[in-house]
Amino acid sequence: MGKGQETRERLMDIAEVSVLTKGFGATSIDEIIAAADITKSGFFYHFNDKNQLALALLRRYVEREDQLLDDLFGRARELHDDPLHAFLIGLKLFAEMMADLSKAHPGCLVATCCYNERLFDSDVRELNRQSVLSWRQRFLTELEKIAEIYPPKDNVDLEDLADMVSGVVEGGIVMSKALEQPQVLARQILLFRSYLKLLFLPAYN
Amino acid sequence: MGKGQETRERLMDIAEVSVLTKGFGATSIDEIIAAADITKSGFFYHFNDKNQLALALLRRYVEREDQLLDDLFGRARELHDDPLHAFLIGLKLFAEMMADLSKAHPGCLVATCCYNERLFDSDVRELNRQSVLSWRQRFLTELEKIAEIYPPKDNVDLEDLADMVSGVVEGGIVMSKALEQPQVLARQILLFRSYLKLLFLPAYN
DNA sequence: CATTTCACTTTACTGACGGTACAGTTTTTG
DNA sequence: CAAAAACTGTACCGTCAGTAAAGTGAAATG
Incomplete structure (x- = not known):
């Protein structure tokens, strides 16, 4: 698995836990990127928007x-x-x-x-x-x-x-x-x- | 039913439909007050915050x-x-x-x-x-x-x-x-x- | 009839959030 | 080593929840 894929999976792991416990609306991108230690630009490099994250x-x-x-x-x-x-x-x-x-x-x-x-x-x-x-x-x-x-x-x-x-x-x-x-x-x-x-x-x- | 109670019920009617079809997070106060033809301050006169609305x-x-x-x-x-x-x-x-x-x-x-x-x-x-x-x-x-x-x-x-x-x-x-x-x-x-x-x-x- | 209370409006503002734009930088890989 | 991939940094926009506080018209109350 390339480094990009690895980061993508890490973002998804963090997001999934949050979405399942708090709901999608209450899961903020800021919170995900803080936990993943990545910048906002880094997040949007992997997912065009929150919907793409949901789909993935x-x-x-x-x-x-x-x-x-x-x-x-x-x-x-x-x-x-x-x-x-x-x-x-x-x-x-x-x-x-x-x-x-x-x-x-x-x-x-x-x-x-x-x-x-x-x-x-x-x-x-x-x-x-x-x-x-x-x-x-x-x-x-x-x-x-x-x-x-x-x-x-x-x-x-x-x-x-x-x-x-x-x-x-x-x-x-x-x-x-x-x-x-x-x-x-x-x-x-x-x-x-x-x-x-x-x-x-x-x-x- | 007093005028205040009437407005309160109207706000709740509008909110309920929206919450049930879109979810709570996707239901904005701005949208509710637009449909109810009331100001934002008017809304917060009836409900201290979104949680009070949810409770009601x-x-x-x-x-x-x-x-x-x-x-x-x-x-x-x-x-x-x-x-x-x-x-x-x-x-x-x-x-x-x-x-x-x-x-x-x-x-x-x-x-x-x-x-x-x-x-x-x-x-x-x-x-x-x-x-x-x-x-x-x-x-x-x-x-x-x-x-x-x-x-x-x-x-x-x-x-x-x-x-x-x-x-x-x-x-x-x-x-x-x-x-x-x-x-x-x-x-x-x-x-x-x-x-x-x-x-x-x-x-x- | 005066006064208070209720049910709001008006205006102005804050901070969090989703998202955009884009130039610059590092890291990986063929 | 060069190109592509994987980011960072900075600056910005509109929407949203929520706050603050002064003002207003109508209705109830004394």
């Missing part, structure tokens, strides 16, 4: 999140051949990971963008939309495999159910932040897992 | 939301004596109401506060926390009545389940905003309803 942050965040989900549910599939059980294991691993974060989950950049809408340009909003759509597709694929084997016990739209994975996580983060209780997120994920068990597992009644 | 907005918002939930689940209890069925009816009414909002749900001020944390003082954060706790208590009371009659088919913590009502709504709003698809929120509420059916309804398997 969101892109990197989504990439990492995708990687994490790949690893997690990939590992789960290694542990069990059956798609339903693999998914349930994946959710448990996910919940455990969220519970292990000793501090409150820092938040999701996607949600940050939603609640700071007009602070961002259309590029950011479109990337945000695409990310959520890709999560929908990811979970939908798994759920379709599950539904083929285990007929669902209630008439649910699998796309909605796929959205519920992301939704429960986003909602769980909001609840964790509002209550200042980090465990809430993990518990919400486990409740969604309980729903899937009741919905798909045959012997469950 | 949040207080009013939570009061209204509480009233709405009282009406909705009260009406549901009128329609059915059984606590489970009343709750299911209440959720359906809630989902219908959310679906009827032709535009995307404007968002929840509680979540806005979560994602703009350091923009607010401790008073705002504490009010935020208390609001979420009051929702937990509200739904917990109903769920306990339900669980007494219908033994849950999975070992779930009723407090977590109560949090899930708020969580699914908050998450649904985020998803609706990110996808720019207002129906998503209503669909998520109905999925939570499906979970309750599977969890409590005896003949459901």
Whole structure:
């Protein structure tokens, strides 16, 4: 990694922490450059404006999140051949990971963008939309495999159910932040897992 | 209502729309006073600073939301004596109401506060926390009545389940905003309803 | 009817912030 | 060693939150 890339990443690391804890509007460039020990001109050499920073942050965040989900549910599939059980294991691993974060989950950049809408340009909003759509597709694929084997016990739209994975996580983060209780997120994920068990597992009644 | 109170409410009406669509940071006082046709000094006559405005907005918002939930689940209890069925009816009414909002749900001020944390003082954060706790208590009371009659088919913590009502709504709003698809929120509420059916309804398997 | 209080307006200002412009300097790399 | 990359320094602009303080018209109060 060249020196430029290194500085760019350092700026993004500092910005990400601040954005996730304080919000985008409350994160000042002056504060970032002070922490990074760089001048304002130096900052604008890397990012044309604050929106470009947001775009870069969101892109990197989504990439990492995708990687994490790949690893997690990939590992789960290694542990069990059956798609339903693999998914349930994946959710448990996910919940455990969220519970292990000793501090409150820092938040999701996607949600940050939603609640700071007009602070961002259309590029950011479109990337945000695409990310959520890709999560929908990811979970939908798994759920379709599950539904083929285990007929669902209630008439649910699998796309909605796929959205519920992301939704429960986003909602769980909001609840964790509002209550200042980090465990809430993990518990919400486990409740969604309980729903899937009741919905798909045959012997469950 | 005196003239002062009238102006105060007008300022809050304008501010609320802007905060919910753009976020708190992107809502400028200059913009509010322009829309309200008042001077800056006039604004600061009513609110000492932006935080006081936030506190007033949040207080009013939570009061209204509480009233709405009282009406909705009260009406549901009128329609059915059984606590489970009343709750299911209440959720359906809630989902219908959310679906009827032709535009995307404007968002929840509680979540806005979560994602703009350091923009607010401790008073705002504490009010935020208390609001979420009051929702937990509200739904917990109903769920306990339900669980007494219908033994849950999975070992779930009723407090977590109560949090899930708020969580699914908050998450649904985020998803609706990110996808720019207002129906998503209503669909998520109905999925939570499906979970309750599977969890409590005896003949459901 | 006079006086006080309320609900503002007017004017002038401060400091933080996002961003621009652009010339100059150091550091890295082919 | 030269060119390109990665900055620094300085000066500046408009917007924004917030302050200070004097003044004004209308309405309530005594």
